[in-house]
Amino acid sequence: MKDKLFRDILPRVTKPIRYVGAELNAIRKNWSQSQVKMALAFPDVYEIGMAHIGSKILYGLVNEESPHLVERVFTPWPDMEQVMREEGVQLYSLESFTPLERFDVIGFSLQYELSITNVLNMLDLAGIPLLASHRREGHPLIIGGGPVAFNPEPFADFFDALLIGEGEELLLEFLSCLHDNRERGRQERLTRTAALEGVYVPSGYRVDYKPDGRLADMKPVSTAYPAMVRKRLVADLDTAYYPAQPIVPYMEIVHDRAVLEVMRGCQRACRFCHAGTVYRPVRERSVAVLKEQADAQLKSTGYDEISLASLSTLDYSGVSELVRDLVRTYGERGIGVSLPSLRVDAFSIELANEVRKVRKTTLTLAPEAGTQRLRDVINKNVTDEDLFKAVEAAFSSGWNSVKLYFMLGLPTETEADLDGVLALLARVKAIGQQHSRRLVEIRASLACFVPKAHTPFQWSPQNTISQLEEKRRYLTRRKIKNIKLSFHNSRTSMLEGVMARGDRRLNQVILRAWQKGCKFDGWTEHFNYDRWMEAFRECDMDPEFYVYRQRDYDELLPWDFIDTGVYKAYLSQEDQLADAALTTADCRQAGCLDCGICPDFGVSLDVKEGKADATAG
């Protein structure tokens, strides 16, 4: 296999280094001495997948701390796919060049709705039937997990099981359960795993629809399957596994650096945010543990940069202490610290200045909306004053370029909110000119808002493609000189919205779209909207049903059986507050908001370094 690859296949493709493995710190475990053999599959190219922290954690965890084995596989770029098909080469794992069909389990990381066609393409390249119902005894079990799995229904037919929530504990339990029941038949093994909290076996449920297309009922077919599937979570990050020796890729990947996960979850409760609900509650890692992890990772990788990752790193209670310590310890050796995103306030800029002593980073702020009213609607607790102070602090300390993130199509958005975006940009530019003799560089990125399952906006209609296009034209016509506006593709967002709140009937559409050649749908150069719409028509399905209608609070939603720990009543109350443009405070300061997560899961907010300085803003 390897000889054929090296001689006949790889010399014919771009970036062959994607397909050879053997990186520093890659783990090649003994095949015959391992219990369950799992391929960890990422449905995008190597340089994207290798940046994913969750995959790094699961790879190290299973290989280092369990009797099972994990090897990696990524989606081949279309040129590689073509050569593989021509030469009859099956999709293989990077560690041992083993064809995927020889593994016991293939686990897909589902980070983005539109990567589902890549999942299908990878299964096809592996010679594995795409539909779970077509798989037989000798086929690997196909499982999935990750944020997208919180609404698993659009993909239910392709997976034998989905693992809901954080995988650290669940995956090991799942693999061991398979090993313990290895003498049993395929369906019996799956049924056994369904008894584990967090495991969803789609074939164990029956779904019925009303004549108008809405969900009528979803029920387990037997008592072996739970009526509600409850997400799993890690209680204490300090004791949770984190890789000390992550793989160091040869090729340049996105986020090519050491990464510390300083905290999981976010307590800001922005109403549009999917991660903000499904990763509740906030759990922090202590500074002492992080310092050890930084040291171990830098020693084992040789990276020149260390990034502090989380949903909102500036809210981490130990962020000042940690940043200053890392800069002091590693700065002299040319090793820099990076903050992935900044909070919109002056404190953030102050800290970013510490970081800049070693390496320049781009200043990126996310006000999300142009007016105070709309920011209150989405509960983005940022004021104009915060923003202008942050920008002023940045320009006066020498930054010359600012990037601002906004969303278009948020609930209740009007023309005044679009004018607000423009006014805000003009003001930022003016502040910049006061402090800089050079021309300041201001860029605004405008994403299309996509309502997501398990958020307060899960009932809301998404803006139509034509509404979004109209808004884009409105803004471009009034474009301010020397401010660059960039817009997300409204068609991609529409399809993303369909998947995000879709039901089981979408499986046939996805299958059809893949058959028509759809893949790499997250990549502009490959996304083909018309082909997708043909697939919907051929399946007699209406995509607009999933995105453009207002749902009632009492409608049964396809993802209601997934228990994230957050009450549906809390979500609807938040939606009503949004309608009135009333904000909800951060539960770290304001006290418990009764969202449900902590009492239900027997956990609590885990703030390691005290509330004090980081959140004082």
Add this chain to the structure above:
Amino acid sequence: MRLRAEYAVGPDHRFLANLDMMHVMERALRRADVPYRLSEGFNPHIRISMGTVLPVGIWGKQEFFDLELAAMDLDTFMKRMNRVLPPGIEVKACRSLGTGAPALMNSINAAEYAFRVGRSPAEVEPLLAEIMRLEEIIVPSRGKKKDVNKDLRPGLFALKVEDQGDGAVIRALVSVNEPLNIRFDEMLDLLTGFGISRDTILDFWREGHFIKRGERLLSPLLTP
């Protein structure tokens, strides 16, 4: 001090691009705790200069880089680097350089490429002789100067075949860098164009680099 290192890149690493190889070395220097020098400015980087660039797809037995660092024992340098480099990449030798020594790129002017073929030397020999009898070998330039033709013949110093029992190894000594750079893929196409078909070429690598002075081939490691 300034240090010149000779390293080998094994067949498993043949698909690394030049930037990848630079990152391999930089990360190894950090893991090995080598007292490398940094450049000034907001974006400090290690003062390493990759003197030879291995094309994607081939491996090399004798590549070179130069490094600036605080004083360090050469043996210690090699030991520490080889402990942390990925298996298959190895520092073979090193020496310290005078501050005025010319950069590698400016002194290396010859390289040897090797091709293992699944044919007998007797079959290959006449084909090579035919190439060497040519007066000129005009090919379109593939580098920066597109749409220009270049003559490879003056840069083709020697072309011979060696018996290896189960097959043969063709060795081509060619001119590299200035004034005439013969690329690896040009050499490969030349051979296939003269009847050594691609499927009989089992492997290829770069054997080494030289500083060619007249007929003498000097090692870049020993010649400052």
